[in-house]
Amino acid sequence: MDLLLLEKTLLALFLAVVVAITISKLRGKRFKLPPGPIPVPVFGNWLQVGDDLNHRNLTDLAKKFGDIFLLRMGQRNLVVVSSPELAKEVLHTQGVEFGSRTRNVVFDIFTGKGQDMVFTVYGEHWRKMRRIMTVPFFTNKVVQQYRFGWEAEAASVVEDVKKNPEASTTGIVIRRRLQLMMYNNMFRIMFDRRFESEDDPLFLKLKALNGERSRLAQSFDYNYGDFIPILRPFLRGYLKICKDIKERRLQLFKEYFVDERKKLSSTKATDHEGLKCAIDHILDAQQKGEINEDNVLYIVENINVAAIETTLWSIEWGIAELVNHPEIQKKLRHELDTMLGRGVQITEPETYKLPYLQAVVKETLRLRMAIPLLVPHMNLHDAKLGGFDIPAESKILVNAWWLANNPANWKDPEVFRPERFLEEESKVEANGNDFRYLPFGVGRRSCPGIILALPILGITLGRLVQNFELLPPPGQAKIDTAEKGGQFSLHILKHSNIIAKPRVF
Secondary structure: OHHHHHHHHHHHHHHHHHHHHHHHHHHHHHOOOOOOOOEOOOOOOHHEEEEEOOOOHHHHHHHOOEEEEEEEEEEEEEEEEHHHHHHHHHHHHHHOEEEOOOOOOHHHHHOOOOOOOOOOOHHHHHHHHHHHHHHOOOHHHHHHHHHHHHHHHEEEEEEHHHHHHHHHHHHHHHHHHHHHHHHHHHHHHHHHOOOOOOOOOOOOHHHHHHHHHHHHHOOOOOOOHHOOHHHHHHHHHHHHHHHHHHHHHHHHHHHHHHHHHHHHHHOOOOHHHOOOOHHHHHHHHHHHHOOOOOHHHHHHHHHHHHHHHHHHHHHHHHHHHHHHHHHHHHHHHHHHHHHHHHOOOOOOOHHHHOOOHHHHHHHHHHHHHOOOOOOOOOOOOOOOEEOOOOOOOOOEEOOHHHHOOOOOOOOOOOOOOOHOOOOOOOOOOOOOOOOOOOOOOOOOOOEEEHHHHHHHHHHHHHHHHHEEEEEOOOOOOOOOOOOOEEEOOOEEEOOOOOEEEEEOO
């Protein structure tokens, strides 16, 4: 069987070379394409640039080829945009033309070929899913309904850290406790449920499956089979693992959460106004025939990945920067003590009244952007961008990290300096009012989770700095902030021990 597979692959490779050369000649006459490295038949630029298309590697290519460049990755066109002006074109001015999402073999598995909201193509299904998800998840009413729960979860983190004797001596990996907090924050909204401890068997199972899903989807290891279909047979084992993880996750969502909520709802009468949590709204839409059961499960899948993990990464980055910059941590603590009073715990409404806290959050999202390339965009039809022709179904990456870290646009961008958002960049907000700074994107396909992420970040970082002096472990001047980049993620590579010395009020 292996010999037969090899023969078929070689034959397909030969035919693909012929087809690729023919198409290349035809397209060369038709299109004025963006600059980029010279591709070779079949493989395109894959042999030159490899699988690891992280934000820093793409930044290096932008310095060589310009603010817009094209990579031919096998059969796929990948267009990378690296200037605020072109980002505005993609996300705003031509937001409809570039408003779709690309497909790949792994995300097709995890999203049921676009049955979710985040990764579906632009059109009626996306509009319907966005509308159905907005009311129960992404409004000020939701923030006001659940902020007390977020504050309670942050208080619980503080108490648990204080009770842990290692926290103030050798240090702890505080991320583990914060991960439980983030799951509880979102599962309160979704299901009116929470997990009591890090040892909860259901939490451990859920965390493991979600973690494996993120690892498989964010890896660059499958790019070759996605870019070059004739190599896809070599991905069979990888895709089989993806399918198994997807099925186990969706079954867990259905059995332990969605069906449980259905049973609970059937035992008591509720009208539309009395719906208690997000899944009630989602199930109501299903009963009306607007969506099916698979759509319900893929909405849960989106929230488990997009809302929980990205916010957790940002919290962890914020803590790391505060540990490594004690003078900034001290300045933030002084603001909290002065504005609120020593020991008076910060609440959601107060996060917006604390300029330096807001600046710390903004600076964290600038330097350590959780989604540095945003979620990829796609044009369904031939389009123009920056004076170049963009063939239909090209994958468009906006290098938002470079927009926010380009020294041509920012003063000392490599330095963690919250003061910039109180001084020369005081008018810049995280909502996309300046195309140099797009931590949540902007336009039709922007991240609606901004309305939840910003207050949760403010509450969490505020409570930790109020209650603890955060330090590196013994013998270390700083903690390691090496990055781990993924398909479109940026999180800290090593989850370091951190000393949390309780303050006495």
